[in-house]
Amino acid sequence: MLFDMDGTLVDSEKVWDVALHELAAHAGGTLSEPARLAMVGGSMAVSMRILRDDLGQPHRDEAADVRWLERRVAELFAGGLVWRPGAMELLRAVRAAGLPTALVTSTGRRLVEVALDTLGRENFDAVVCGDEVTAPKPDPAPYLTAAELLGVPIAACVAIEDSPTGMASAVAAGAAVLAVPAELELPPTDGVHLRDTLVGVDPEYLATLFGRVAT
Template identity: 55%
Template sequence: MSDRSSAGGPSAILWDMDGTLLDSEKLWDVSLEALAEHLGGTLSTLGREAMVGSNMAHSLTILFDDLGIPCTPDDLDTAREWLRARTAELFDAGLEWRPGAREALDLVEASGLPMALVTNTERYLTERALGTLGQDRFKAIICGDEVQLGKPHPEPYQKAANELGLRPGDCLAIEDSPTGTAAAEAAGATVLVIPCAVPVPDGPRRIQRESLEGLTLDDLRAIWMPS
């Protein structure tokens, strides 16, 4: 395992996707609300907020609980296929960048710092988003259906750092949700938090920023905390 980090800054940047790089949480709003209607109910605001940053399996469990509808494993599988298809349609219709995200991604890429994409979204949908993000930018891509435990468990960030030959503590993660921030922090990474759909509590290895707009390499060096 390499130990290339120094007090000068992180050795890699680990990016979340939905709500951090792409303004896709609003598309999940549409597909999740449509699924709730399809099931005969209405998704509550609290129910939707609880899903932000979660993986599909957990989100569906929250949805059925929120609607007060009992479900079997077959019901969950059917709902998953319905949600996957509807969300794919929305992704294919066009994905917008979060403010400053494309410029921040370009900045890090040009610097030569390795980058990984670490998302709770499954590979099927992530591949659609990579057409916008640029697959070749990332030296590792970790999707929600490629780990045993998704965010908020640290496994996705641990796996991403390992694939880069680093420790999570060598890396700076960039996140928008409480779920993803908790995962990165538990793994040992410093976290740059750019809240999107819901507020993110403060924490000892969390630096809050309103937007990625105007982000510089000096900012990234100043944010990262050696561990």
């Protein structure tokens, strides 16, 4: 089992929303809604490029902005994260079934360590962070890395995602993909099974995704 984090397991995209708007204000500007939505599911580097372009400040110090943003998000994460509907129950069921499980996120290690206080380190056999892979989502590298760490063929894995960027990464890697929208509407996509919520999803349901026509 391969779980995305932000927007999939926890409702942390709203935390990022607060911090990114605060960063834009710190820079003397305002983050537009289209720019914010374009960041969902993307890497830090991509998000910072979108921010600079949106603010019309192409020469901003990216490293300084990343440090500012990570400090603020860490503060917000430390206050506790809200689980997405059905996510905690599914994760517990997957672990109870003894399925190898990885967290596969575009978020960097520093912030993931804070989030794991909510998610539970014991719930994951491997954790793949956005700053620890050769290429971020939508490249397949994060999911391929996770499958390798678990010692499970990627074709035998189910990836659970909430964004087009994450979906693209998991599909390209060769996993079965279940997607539940959070911040963005998800259009029907070849190779992706769409649901409105994770409520009611269990290991038995996940097993049926292999070989099914995407819906």
